Amino acid sequence: xxxxxxxxxxxxxxxxxxxxxxxxxxxxxxxxxxxxxxxxxxxxxxxxxxxxxxxxxxxxxxxxxxxxxxxxxxxxxxxxxxxxxxxxxxxxxxxxxxxxxxxxxxxxxxxxxxxxxxxxxxxxxxxxxxxxxxxxxxxxxxxxxxxxxxxxxxxxxxxxxxxxxxxxxxxxxxxxxxxxxxxxxxxxxxxxxxxxxxxxxxxxxxxxxxxxxxxxxxxxxxxxxxxxxxxxxxxxxxxxxxxxxxxxxxxxxxxxxxxxxxxxxxxxxxxxxxxxxxxxxxxxxxxxxxxxxxxxxxxxxxxxxxxxxxxxxxxxxxxxxxxxxxxxxxxxxxxxxxxxxxxxxxxxxxxxxxxxxxxx
Amino acid sequence: xxxxxxxxxxxxxxxxxxxxxxxxxxxxxxxxxxxxxxxxxxxxxxxxxxxxxxxxxxxxxxxxxxxxxxxxxxxxxxxxxxxxxxxxxxxxxxxxxxxxxxxxxxxxxxxxxxxxxxxxxxxxxxxxxxxxxxxxxxxxxxxxxxxxxxxxxxxxxxxxxxxxxxxxxxxxxxxxxxxxxxxxxxxxxxxxxxxxxxxxxxxxxxxxxxxxxxxxxxxxxxxxxxxxxxxxxxxxxxxxxxxxxxxxxxxxxxxxxxxxxxxxxxxxxxxxxxxxxxxxxxxxxxxxxxxxxxxxxxxxxxxxxxxxxxxxxxxxxxxxxxxxxxxxxxxxxxxxxxxxxxxxxxxxxxxxxxxxxxxx
Numbered sequence: 172x173x174x175x176x177x178x179x180x181x182x183x184x185x186x187x188x189x190x191x192x193x194x195x196x197x198x199x200x201x202x203x204x205x206x207x208x209x210x211x212x213x214x215x216x217x218x219x220x221x222x223x224x225x226x227x228x229x230x231x232x233x234x235x236x237x238x239x240x241x242x243x244x245x246x247x248x249x250x251x252x253x254x255x256x257x258x259x260x261x262x263x264x265x266x267x268x269x270x271x272x273x274x275x276x277x278x279x280x281x282x283x284x285x286x287x288x289x290x291x292x293x294x295x296x297x298x299x300x301x302x303x304x305x306x307x308x309x310x311x312x313x314x315x316x317x318x319x320x321x322x323x324x325x326x327x328x329x330x331x332x333x334x335x336x337x338x339x340x341x342x343x344x345x346x347x348x349x350x351x352x353x354x355x356x357x358x359x360x361x362x363x364x365x366x367x368x369x370x371x372x373x374x375x376x377x378x379x380x381x382x383x384x385x386x387x388x389x390x391x392x393x394x395x396x397x398x399x400x401x402x403x404x405x406x407x408x409x410x411x412x413x414x415x416x417x418x419x420x421x422x423x424x425x426x427x428x429x430x431x432x433x434x435x436x437x438x439x440x441x442x443x444x445x446x447x448x449x450x451x452x453x454x455x456x457x458x459x460x461x462x463x464x465x466x467x468x469x470x471x472x473x474x475x476x477x478x479x480x481x482x483x484x485x486x487x488x489x490x491x492x493x494x495x496x497x498x499x500x501x502x503x504x505x506x507x508x509x510x511x512x513x514x515x516x517x518x519x520x521x522x523x524x525x526x527x528x529x530x531x
Numbered sequence: 532x533x534x535x536x537x538x539x540x541x542x543x544x545x546x547x548x549x550x551x552x553x554x555x556x557x558x559x560x561x562x563x564x565x566x567x568x569x570x571x572x573x574x575x576x577x578x579x580x581x582x583x584x585x586x587x588x589x590x591x592x593x594x595x596x597x598x599x600x601x602x603x604x605x606x607x608x609x610x611x612x613x614x615x616x617x618x619x620x621x622x623x624x625x626x627x628x629x630x631x632x633x634x635x636x637x638x639x640x641x642x643x644x645x646x647x648x649x650x651x652x653x654x655x656x657x658x659x660x661x662x663x664x665x666x667x668x669x670x671x672x673x674x675x676x677x678x679x680x681x682x683x684x685x686x687x688x689x690x691x692x693x694x695x696x697x698x699x700x701x702x703x704x705x706x707x708x709x710x711x712x713x714x715x716x717x718x719x720x721x722x723x724x725x726x727x728x729x730x731x732x733x734x735x736x737x738x739x740x741x742x743x744x745x746x747x748x749x750x751x752x753x754x755x756x757x758x759x760x761x762x763x764x765x766x767x768x769x770x771x772x773x774x775x776x777x778x779x780x781x782x783x784x785x786x787x788x789x790x791x792x793x794x795x796x797x798x799x800x801x802x803x804x805x806x807x808x809x810x811x812x813x814x815x816x817x818x819x820x821x822x823x824x825x826x827x828x829x830x831x832x833x834x835x836x837x838x839x840x841x842x843x844x845x846x847x848x849x850x851x852x853x854x855x856x857x858x859x860x861x862x863x864x865x866x867x868x869x870x871x872x873x874x875x876x877x878x879x880x881x882x883x884x885x886x887x888x889x890x891x
Contacts, residue, residue, distance in 0.1 A: 251820045470780050
């Protein structure tokens with residue numbers, strides 16, 4: 172079996188999987204687009220590698236393939252969307268479209284989302300705004316894996332936040348980051364390769380720092396960005412709390428330890444205070460502040476100046492946020508998307524179970 | 532000379548200083564309130580300790596004591612404010628008031644500010660929104676002190692971001708943080724006490740990590756939150772870049788290395804791309820998303836759950852963001868505000884120069 176697949180092959184396969192779940196065609200196309208964007212951008216942990224996870228949640232009836240997604244509360248520039256337990260891959264773009272329409276009319280739009288599921292990469296949603304010459308915001312809470320500063324308990328997800336800005340001659344500047352010291356995907360890579368991880372990423376079940384990547388599976392926790400109190404882990408905790416409150420508390424979704432697990436073999440906690448997981452997305456028109464051309468020429472100037480910065484090692488240039496992902500996208504559109512053997516095998520087992528054509 | 536001063540004494544003194552600069556009474560009262568809020572909340576680096584710094588910038592004609600602060604561009608929910616080189620302590624509350632009025636009418640309000648100066652603690656401005664049952668956002672760019680990941684050059688300020696949320700039975704939850712691993716104030720404390728600082732806070736002029744707190748003054752740089760690439764310093768860089776773009780690029784203020792220095796003895800760079808320093812503030816009505824009572828009961832539930840978390844050391848409880856500052860405020864309102872000898876002396880020299888009553 173080959174390990175590199177053309178984008179079109181993975182796209183067709185993924186659409187078939189979503190259609191086999193009973194998703195309407197339009198939803199299958201959109202959900203696939205979100206996952207493929209992640210694979211194209213080199214964020215392998217959030218693309219088709221998660222496909223069988225979504226299917227298992229659907230089999231457990233925790234994902235609704237035919238959701239009635241609707242606005243349940245709104246003002247001219249704010250709204251709460253109920254995702255009806257649909258795929259976050261479909262619910263979040265719906266919410267961002269609401270934000271964009273509000274921004275077109277009033278300058279900005281902000282949507283908090285409840286009763287949703289994992290939404291893929293935050294960057295996909297934020298970039299929808301950028302295409303309209305708006306600044307895009309996207310965040311989501313997630314299953315608890317992270318211990319706040321001083322805690323020995325998983326109370327927060329890796330809760331990513333994303334800010335995306337249009338540029339002129341350069342591609343958009345995109346900050347898309349987990350608020351933990353390391354994303355769970357990086358840990359999974361270390362687990363597969365049997366390598367240790369840097370101190371400051373995780374603590375074990377007793378709350379001691381460890382370099383064993385398997386410690387997370389035996390009762391340990393990821394650490395917030397900053398790693399320890401002395402290096403600002405209370406800031407990573409504060410950012411993660413912000414994501415959790417804007418996504419979960421503001422919308423009526425679950426939050427903190429009650430966010431339902433992504434893995435189907437773990438049941439959600441009893442006494443949930445809300446519905447599903449939560450997102451928060453927003454869009455602001457650049458020309459609500461200054462002419463778009465002025466903004467773009469200045470952000471180009473910003474990028475040019477930072478790219479030309481003096482570096483510690485002259486061969487290691489500064490990386491502009493979003494730049495590596497854009498390079499991966501250009502490469503993978505041309506040369507295909509590599510999948511590790513385990514993922515390709517998993518997808519073909521999924522195809523067999525759902526009665527669709529395997530990857531070849 | 533006593534070292535602990537009643538709030539009222541410092542308030543009266545500080546107002547006199549601003550009036551001696553020529554500030555209108557209303558501005559003197561407001562600017563004083565911002566500084567005293569910082570001292571009350573235990574953030575000693577951003578309170579009256581900076582007073583003589585503002586005066587020196589005014590003496591250099593880089594601060595305008597009688598600014599004509601105005602909206603120069605707007606939509607129903609966005610605006611750009613020109614601070615006319617006024618005190619950020621006055622300009623930022625003006626901008627937040629604009630955001631709040633827009634939010635009252637349309638659900639949210641967002642204001643980018645140019646041609647301003649240092650605005651004190653971000654938390655002061657964000658809390659203005661919280662008092663109206665809104666969620667408050669406040670950020671500012673600042674003089675370059677921080678080297679982005681891989682850089683050996685100061686290109687960003689400690690660029691703080693603040694998110695503030697109203698609660699019910701608890702005080703507001705406030706995340707107010709520099710996007711560097713350590714704030715400059717912490718470094719100054721180490722410099723005064725002659726102690727070394729943890730590795731991961733600063734690098735020296737050659738770009739090597741160092742524990743010498745004086746390295747910053749001899750050509751070194753602060754490091755972004757995350758400290759090094761392996762622990763996520765690119766995330767701290769990304770957050771700081773976000774603050775810089777929303778505050779500086781979006782408003783038409785300066786950004787990156789061009790942000791004018793706070794210290795009067797350093798001249799701003801030539802070829803500045805904008806005017807003064809920039810801020811970004813915002814307000815969103817909680818009831819734009821769900822009823823205020825529902826939000827408050829859920830955020831109380833969030834706080835209660837996190838406060839009761841199992842901790843690594845049973846005697847070290849989790850700290851809810853904003854909690855230590857609130858405890859300091861209660862204590863200092865009652866027992867007075869301690870000033871280190873150097874600050875008290877500096878303030879009395881300032882009084883002599885301006886011909887006002889010294890602190891006693």
